[in-house]
Amino acid sequence: MEKKIAVIRGDGIGPEIVNEALKVLDVIAEKYGHRFSYVDADMGGCAIDKYGDPLPQHELDKCLGADSVLLGAVGGPKWDSVPGNMRPEKGLLRIRAGMGVYSNNRPAKIWKQLASASPLKPEIVEKGIDFIIVRELIGGVYFGEHKTFEDGGEKVSEDVMRYSESEIERIGRIGFETARKRRKKLCSVEKSNVLDTSRLWKSVMHRLAEEYPDVELSDMLVDNCAMQIVKNPAQFDVIVTENMFGDILSDEASMITGSIGMIPSSSLGAGTNGLYEPIHGSAPDIAGKNIANPIGTVLSAAMMLRYSFDMPKEADDIEEAVGKVLSDGWRTADIMSGGEGLKSAGCSEMGDLICDAIKAMK
Numbered sequence: 001m002e003k004k005i006a007v008i009r010g011d012g013i014g015p016e017i018v019n020e021a022l023k024v025l026d027v028i029a030e031k032y033g034h035r036f037s038y039v040d041a042d043m044g045g046c047a048i049d050k051y052g053d054p055l056p057q058h059e060l061d062k063c064l065g066a067d068s069v070l071l072g073a074v075g076g077p078k079w080d081s082v083p084g085n086m087r088p089e090k091g092l093l094r095i096r097a098g099m100g101v102y103s104n105n106r107p108a109k110i111w112k113q114l115a116s117a118s119p120l121k122p123e124i125v126e127k128g129i130d131f132i133i134v135r136e137l138i139g140g141v142y143f144g145e146h147k148t149f150e151d152g153g154e155k156v157s158e159d160v161m162r163y164s165e166s167e168i169e170r171i172g173r174i175g176f177e178t179a180r181k182r183r184k185k186l187c188s189v190e191k192s193n194v195l196d197t198s199r200l201w202k203s204v205m206h207r208l209a210e211e212y213p214d215v216e217l218s219d220m221l222v223d224n225c226a227m228q229i230v231k232n233p234a235q236f237d238v239i240v241t242e243n244m245f246g247d248i249l250s251d252e253a254s255m256i257t258g259s260i261g262m263i264p265s266s267s268l269g270a271g272t273n274g275l276y277e278p279i280h281g282s283a284p285d286i287a288g289k290n291i292a293n294p295i296g297t298v299l300s301a302a303m304m305l306r307y308s309f310d311m312p313k314e315a316d317d318i319e320e321a322v323g324k325v326l327s328d329g330w331r332t333a334d335i336m337s338g339g340e341g342l343k344s345a346g347c348s349e350m351g352d353l354i355c356d357a358i359k360a361m362k
């Protein structure tokens with residue numbers, strides 16, 4: 001299969017970690033007879049330096065013309081004082097809007113080799129943590145009308161939470177499709193005991209469920225879900241929820257798995273062109289030192305293969321290779337603690353080790 005991937009290396013550790021993900025993709029291409037071609041696109045601080053704009057239209061066009069986009073990270077102290085609408089992070093908002101990605105998908109997976117990094121009790125972690133939160137990204141209260149006004153001699157503020165059936169349906173479908181590619185369990189999270197938007201959410205999810213008889217749908221109130229994520233995370237496969245609930249729950253979920261350097265994400269819209277990036281930032285404190293953990297980016301590339309290119313076996317290979325390297329005791333500096341006989345790997349060595357593990361597989 002031939003695929004064109006737009007590559008945004010970005011700032012800070014971005015170029016280092018993206019390099020390792022590309023090495024891994026090349027090994028997968030070789031093994032399975034695919035052809036991945038890469039188109040570099042500038043976004044963030046480096047684009048400000050080059051073009052005076054964090055994401056010029058011509059760079060966005062490169063991303064829109066590709067089959068998917070792999071992103072490192074953007075931003076850094078060098079650009080902290082530039083005006084708000086010119087900040088590197090504006091590039092992030094612009095690319096999400098430009099690509100029309102309305103669904104953010106963040107896995108919460110604990111690697112058994114790193115279990116001691118979880119703040120949860122061992123008996124909870126031992127049951128396994130491996131779920132995805134599918135969060136609606138461009139609707140709900142964050143995008144409703146916001147206003148502050150005087151009423152009865154005091155200030156009053158309002159933020160409007162609004163969802164249409166079609167907005168709920170399109171994110172619901174991503175939830176069902178994601179569950180179909182995993183263990184086929186979907187938990188729809190809302191606050192239907194209080195909110196009209198949640199009652200509409202729930203009814204749309206149940207209507208959609210008729211089209212996905214192979215997926216088991218359950219409902220959960222968001223307050224209960226926040227408790228269940230720390231009490232019994234093993235029960236979840238895929239959680240689908242609206243923007244603000246997803247924002248809060250996905251941060252909670254990433255905390256229970258340990259290191260920020262390990263977690264990938266995807267953002268998807270109507271087509272298969274997705275935006276794949278680790279959840280961390282550009283880590284300027286460690287940039288250029290070859291000590292960053294590239295695994296979040298490598299696993300983002302695996303998500304691209306699974307969810308945009310329909311290459312589940314190839315994605316499995318990458319995830320299995322990461323597991324093998326961790327089992328062999330290799331660690332980047334951020335995940336070094338808690339264990340005997342661990343071996344230190346730099347960013348590029350970690351990429352090489354993952355490549356070698358893929359090559360060594362049958």
Ligand code: NAD
Pocket residue numbers: 013017072073074075076077089092260261277279280281282283284285286291292293294296334
């Ligand atoms: P950060 O995620 O960059 O770093 C937080 C801490 O985690 C740092 O100590 C860093 O060294 C460490 N860390 C992060 N990724 C790591 C990795 N792969 N391996 C090892 N250690 C890692 O967050 P921050 O310091 O708050 O932000 C730095 C810059 O990144 C800011 O300019 C911020 O705006 C930007 N940012 C960008 C994105 C993005 O591009 N999507 C997301 C968040 C922050």
